[in-house]
Amino acid sequence: MSRTTPPRPLDTTALFPQLAPLARTATRLHPRPGSPSVHDSSVGGPLLWPADEPWPHCDEPHEGHGANAGPSPANVRLLRRHRAAIEDRRRREPQGPWATREELATDDRLQADRPWPQGPVAMLPVAQLYARDVPQLRTLAPSEADLLQVLWCPFDHPANPRPLLFWRTAAEVVDILGAPPDPSVIQFSDYLPEPCLFAPEQVTEYPNFLELSKELQEQLGDWHRWRAAGSAVDSSYEAAPEEFYLNHLSVSPGWKVGGWSNWGLTDPMPRRCPGCDTEMDPLLTIASTEWDGGSESWAPIEDQAGDTPPLPQGNPPANFTRVVLAGGYGMQFHICPASPDHPYIELIQ
Known part of the structure; x- marks a missing residue:
């Protein structure tokens, strides 16, 4: 599988030479549904996790405690399979019926009350990236590490899932944990990634x-400066040409490593290292x-x-991973360029 970003509509630096020194490389990850193994770079797949290392659990307070929790991961996966089957029937037989009795019964069961989990909650695997697949990670990782x-x-803290990052040297993991624990329930099905494989591609x-x-x-x-590009610039942007820059020339959308930060939920804010006050660099973006x-x-x-299977109805556009954060935004991780051992920060944008 490969994915190729189309050329940008125009040479940005030809129109605005001052942008040239600001160019950065980003690796678009292009997650698409697949069946990853522990040896693959993936979303929602199994992790290369040492058998002798405890699986992370969350023992912090969760927002919404006392309310009904969501379904179990197994039930979310079952419901997704049923909905995919329904959508397939809808396309093939528009007059229906589309749902089976079993699928309708599953919907009813998943609407039933579910108790809030007691005690620590097992964390969900979200992603792993090997530096062999994403060489840009080598410039960001601690010495010798080649796996992120x-x-x-899968519960809010206070309004989004609480993440953890781990760097590893893959060759040091000899005995692999075979069956990591699943949480009994999750707060929102949007926090359970669909297994996907990556098709990394570098862009500017x-x-x-x-x-x-x-x-x-x-x-x-x-607008007068943009007119030099002729038909390459959509004239509908005449009233706000900076929107053309934002949409088509600046920060690429989707899951990625490196590049520039995206902003939209808030204006840009300082990203200073909690350990040394150095300006931090973008590491990974998890997108809705x-x-x-x-x-x-x-x-x-x-x-x-x-060249892409149709997506089930109800998802955001091009939401292959099924992850939805803050109603459609993304989670961006930043790390300290002075020392990757310093604490990371995450932002929802």
């Missing part, structure tokens, strides 16, 4: 408009969608050609 693993608690990014100098912001907001209505030009050529 992400887990999170430029900063979000709000992170640019005032001078560059003024240049990007001047691979692209949306404003960023469709980033959709890979293969997907535009129809």
